[in-house]
Amino acid sequence: MLEKTFQPLEIEEKHYKEWEDSGVFACAPESDAVPYCIMMPPPNVTGSLHMGHALNTTLQDILVRYSRMNGKDTLWQPGTDHAGIATQMVVERQLDEKGVHRRDLGREAFLDKVWEWKEQSGGTIVNQLRRLGATPDWDRERFTMDEGLSKAVLKVFVQLYKEGLIYKDKRLVNWDPKFHTAISDLEVESKETKGHMWHIKYPIDGEEGRFITVATTRPETMLGDTAVAVHADDERYKALIGKSVRLPIADRLIPIVADEHADPEQGSGAVKITPAHDFNDFEVGRRHDLPMINVLDIDAKMNENVPEAYQGLDRFDARKKILEELEELGLLEKVDDHVLAVPYGDRSGVVIEPFLTDQWYVDTPTLAKPAIEAVRSGKTTFHPKQYENMYFAWLENQLPWCISRQLWWGHQIPAWYDEDGNVYVEESEEAAQAAAGEGVKLTRDEDVLDTWFSSALWPFSTLGWPEADKDDIVKRYYPGNVLVTGFDIITFWVSRMMMMGIHFMDEVPFKDVYIHALVRDSKGQKMSKSKGNVIDPLELIGKYGTDALRFTLTAMAAQGRDVLLSEERVEGYRNFSTKLWNAARYCEMNDCKPVSDFDPNAVSYGLNQWIIGATLQAKTAIEKAVETYRFNEAASAIYQFTWGMFCDWYLEFSKPLLWEDNKDDALKAETRATTGWVLDQILTLLNPFMPFITEELYASMAERGGDRLLASSWPEYDESLLKQEAMDEADWLIRVISEIRSVRADMNVPAGAKIDLLVKEAGAQTEERLKKYNEILCRMARLENISLTDDTPKGAIQAVLDEATLILPIADIIDLDKERARLQKQIDKLNKDIKQIDQKLANEKFLANAPEEVIAEQRTRKSDAEDVINKLSNALKQLEDAA
């Protein structure tokens, strides 16, 4: 006997272990089955499970479970990402606590420490994914720094270099002064900050007392100024073009140049040009062939290129000192308040400096073109479609991608330099040596690659590319069917996988991209540790069970929207699992179980035919929703069917059939078998969404033996299961009963005054139909506290009628005025409806243009309304009489 409530925690671990041991997660490359492949976005190895992972993983798990049930050879490729900066940071911090700095350890020893850390703690997230019931092919788990994946990185780098698509260049990069590395544009977060705009007077050389005023938000960079730019058409400054100014403090002569970058409308119209510390100025500097003076060191302190008094000062201290000195010199014209966007490193949280260095770049503008084309031509489709705009917008405005990082943890760049500075890019040191010539002393580039470089190769590197003996696997599972991910990494990851996939595999990496929303808290705030509003998925799992969390996330995963998670919602779906549990308990108590030779098509009783047909409809709705990635609709369909149909109506209707007073044993057996069959179907249909409870209930059905639901197949039904007559009758019955209940409840009496009218309507139906539903009416009568003594159909109805009539003189029970007003209100509303319909039906244009069925519908609505008005009027009259 099942307990009264479902205890998820007791069984989740057990079932997960059984599943994993059974080997069903594994793909079967040798099989004849159609392959289906999803690449799991590899979580950071440093990560721990958050709601985003929970949502992402749940949706993928639904897809792969569904795919397996449909007999496909399913590969869900799991793994983790080495997460360059994040991981190095974690290990460095640990070392710091022991008073050790990585530079003291040296590269080799430090990397050993990182690997050590990875072995010990790197598995956290992967085990947390198991708690979610995720079923990826764990045997194939990969890590972006695995040997095989590293080989792929080498090959890709070398090939792109030889094709001229990777190159080294001296440009401005976003420099992180804390981590001492370049970072990509995407890793920079700009924050609005209140600052100041300083207007500084630069003395014009040779013209005592004349100045040109420049405006800046960053006065400290003036020490690196190499020009002042004005617009060629700016009347104020036209005459000054070609002259020089004497740069204060630094005491250098710099030219005044004409450049369109100077906007006469902005500031003073004259701009100081600091090519080594500003992206715009860098471009201006290139146009005018200006010297580039770097005034900062890697810590963003002033370097040896500034006057001695400033050397070694932090940039912000230098700013103060510069301003003081300018003030003293009387060169500070004015200060305005100004709001500006200040760049911060998304990992380090410190202000990023544009910094002039040598870095490696990928020619993304070139690689982007086919990636754009692939989406335009529909080779890859985004769901929802609007995210394609984001994808295009980003790829179309590509700047070269800076891929080198001054870190140790990551894929070291396969470039070697000889003593003359010549570079040799090869897959191994031997190959580089061969290229350089014997005896040439080579040193390897110290830098490593951006962590997203290896992630970009994930869809094929995990399959074994470029190893020749893995060709079959690559061919079988590439391209994948769908990528499931959040919109925040379309730029970081999706577009780069597209570029690399197309370039190296000649084919897009996935056919569909399903973009799900970000999970936010119930107030719509992004969950973040600093806000303290993080809801820990594991906590919710502990409280409500994995199934409840999974179902909540699924039900809320509408396309293109943020997912606002509230605990109440999870509780609601936990209640759903309890409901299902108790339905199964009912089945157990009434000995309703699947019968092996049960043929749903051979069922004779209308009620049973109806629920079988409804099962088919639910199944169709669910699969349509899953296949179009409308997860919330799928969840809603199975929820509605299970609770709203099966439990609320079918089980209630069928109860009298199973009771002792029903002597029809054949009917009893059929009803038991049908009930068991439907429960079995529900468990199967619900399994991808709520794997644990369905598995547990499935196992609890004794006949199952060692079967596992996970390995069973998605139901296939014959369309002929849908018996229209039975469906219509059930609809009718549900409507009538609802109406009877409504009337009763409205009048707040044991049986309503108007109940007779409704029962009369029931009586007007065919004798046959009444006979069929006699038992149900008995059941109804019981629920409605009406005693039925005669067991003939007519007698039953008559008894209800008598009962109703008995209670007719009820003036002392109900509030007549209130009831009268209520009825009148309903009548008025219906009259208004009818008036509207009449207007429509009188409209010639409507009659001429509207489709037949719409017109017919309006007519039906009108006559229905008229009928109801009649009934209501009668009831009103009876009320008066009774009074």
Add this chain to the structure above:
RNA sequence: GGGCGGUUAGCUCAGCGGUAGAGCACUUGCUCGACACGCAAGGGGUCACUGGUUCAAUCCCAGUACCGCCCACCA
């Protein structure tokens, strides 16, 4: 500054050219033989505003107002 999205019940959200939907919350009545994590009934909406297209607009188009997000070098 550019782009994208949102505005539907008290809350969180579905929906969609032709009778406004769900869950939660709320009100009322129920220990009736699966389930109070339950059952039954009920209240509550000019579908942001203004125009346009249409026989018909919550839905399509344009504009307005708020609210988000992304991108951007405004010194």
